Amino acid sequence: MASIALEPAGTAVAAATTKSETPYTSLAEANDSDQEHQNQDRAAYVAGRGRVKRRWYQWYADTDSRAERKLLVKMDLLILTYAFLGFWAKYIDNGNLTNAYVSGMKEDLGFNGNQLVQLQTIYTVAYTVFMIPLTLLAAKYRFVIPACDLLWGIFTLLQYRVTSFGELAAYRFMVGAFESVYFTSIHYVLGSWYRSDELGRRAGIFYLSTGVGLMSTGFMASGVVLHLDGVHGLAGWRWLFIVCSVATIPIALIGFILFPSTPDKTKTWFLTKEEKDLARHRMARIGGKPPTGFSGWNTIRRFFGRWHFWALVLFQLPWGWSSSASSNGAYTLWIKSLKKYDTSEVNLLSTINPGVGIFFVWFYSFLSDALQTRMPIIVGQCLFQFVMQFAFVIWKSPTTYKWAALSTGYGQVGVSPLVYSWANEICREDAEERAFVIGSMLAISNAFSAWIPLLVWATKEAPRYQKGYIFSQVNIVLFAFTTIALWWWDRRDQRRALAKSA
Template identity: 40%
Template structure:
């Protein structure tokens, strides 16, 4: 059986078929999940990207770095992130997310703070590795929680608001460093770039502590501080109707089998894990902004002060906020997932082409750097779509989301050493060419994902699903097949 969903105008937050009780629940979930996810990601990205701001604010000169140290710091952070993600594929469905995610945030805040005292290459490398290690579960953990509470036609906009934290984090890191350089240089004998690490770590501790109380966990292991039993029951029913797998079979109230060899075999002999992971690799590797190209280019112009470089460098992520909102709201309510992803990468292809050519009017370079956040604007569309494809089995969803995120992180951990070498700045010809190739490749791959998703839904329920595009149809999983039916006899092959 399919539950038909009516389309809606772009300004309608709820669907016409949502009951008053559902709307009240969604509003409460939005207040508990989305603000903390957004603020947490904001802090997360400040703490992960501020090494670029500190570098152009005097860190390189103060510590005598004149080679590839910046890309080394970026790389060791990625290495920590890869190692840190591996255990969480199995921990997400088993531990309270309102303890796991804020707890990790406290730890990375400690090592963000310790960067202020760094006086050597090896010391800063160690701190960057540990920040990456403890930040590792945050991004995927948020998407796991979003996919545990929201349907396919609801997740894009919430994920988009969450993802604004990245662009706002880049913007804020630039503005904090600009203010620290202008007002705190030399205070208490500390350089302005050292003060930045102190300020943002204190912000991190506040957000982490709030998360222990606000973050609602998942419907299976909830934080009941703000949610009643009736609301939890309604949330579980909504997700059961959506076909989202649970640790509990709502029909028999018995536990669904945990991770075992049969489950792992079905996951790793299935198209989903490979197709989605390659998709995410193409996405991650089409993104140039982690390597700080815009800031390094501004510094190379030799016409702006240290504080001005960081202040002007905030323009690109500032515009990125609008790009993120446009792409993600369009995904749910207007363009659909496929067209939103294609649009984001058409713009990115234009940006990367200009940066590869490079010998263009300076105004064209300003334009290219200020539109290259269009690429990452579609992140929550991709992860929301993956959540929808994987919704039938909770354990599979956790494992696949982690592998999806770990594989591109592992590639990013070394690719920068090859194509984004600090000594090549500000013109990263190899790097921008690499991003351009991945951005071109992701468009046909997205069409492949759409085709395979529709075929997969048809195989399960007997007719195609249109949820890929507008969230028009949602599967009643209990009416189609039980979780154990899918997990048992089906091996994962098409």
């Protein structure tokens, strides 16, 4: 983390001048194994992890030049606009399945038993299998992300016409496959343009789309079911998929036009040649490097031979499992079990969790950039979540306690920008490793999520989910411990790099 006293990243370190700027401008020098060059690169990397002078409310660092500030504005508009809109549409789709299920799809298609969780598992399997290869492909080719965006919009539309569980399962598999690239690749792109002190808030703005998306799907489901049910002979739940696709497909087309990909391969006409060179220089100045290509088993050994992969995957796993109730519809099914609200009201009340979560995402991401550290924020959230979620572990807890837990439960999801920003920082010196590790973190977590819900979040146990909530509590504790362990390991690596570069 950024607690070691170093020269600010906004002012290039003396040891990382001409040679350290070349990784983006000369592929040959990026591969140079000369010890002096390696030491210069490590010096630039360690400097990039150091503290940068800025006040918590400042969008720019004091050391940013006028040209850098102009570039940052353009980068924010080009990258964050598309990133936010695309992930917003993805979360509308994710939330729509549960909303469709409780809005008549279960009865119309004759679902029974655990078929809802089976659909979620099928989606997760496809999402997991395709994530790493598509993330690596997106690191190499410019249009992979918007192309996959367009294809998942098409398969989202096709879900309106389903007549059986099998047909819907096939569409959910395809949607999961094409959606798999988005989250990890956007984080890879963010880490390719922004410094450590800039990254948290941008990742937070990107992730705000999850809360907005889940809120939107609740409001949208309520309005669609209320006003479009029966229009043109289609049930309201079918219109949910049509409306979602109408949002997704235009966003994909915007991505083909606006999204700049990464500095090493951007062709966007919205940035001048000088601005593109400046973006590459900013990354080289903090040890960032572009992809250098794969060299078979040597590349694979490089990925698995460092501590980054192992530590970051173990860091990710308990976090994903500790926040399941906010993402698997458990809270929505508890609201429905109260038998006090009609379908429209249940859909509206389901927006409380992601709505309050928007505050957590914003607060934690901006706080992490202000403090220029991630660990204490994550550990503090774990303690808070552990206390609040006991409302569902102890089922006879007061209803008001449960509503408080539901309302604040998205805070555990809200540390996501910190998790992936931290991974971007740790792996900055190797672009292929960074893409692989970020993809692996989520893919391996999802590999477990493909079957764990069948054991601990079985639909037939709703809304009690005793095993599920206890499982989450255990993982909240594990996540706090893995966070502290990763912080220690990261600091040790920086100290060693600093000693070596000296």
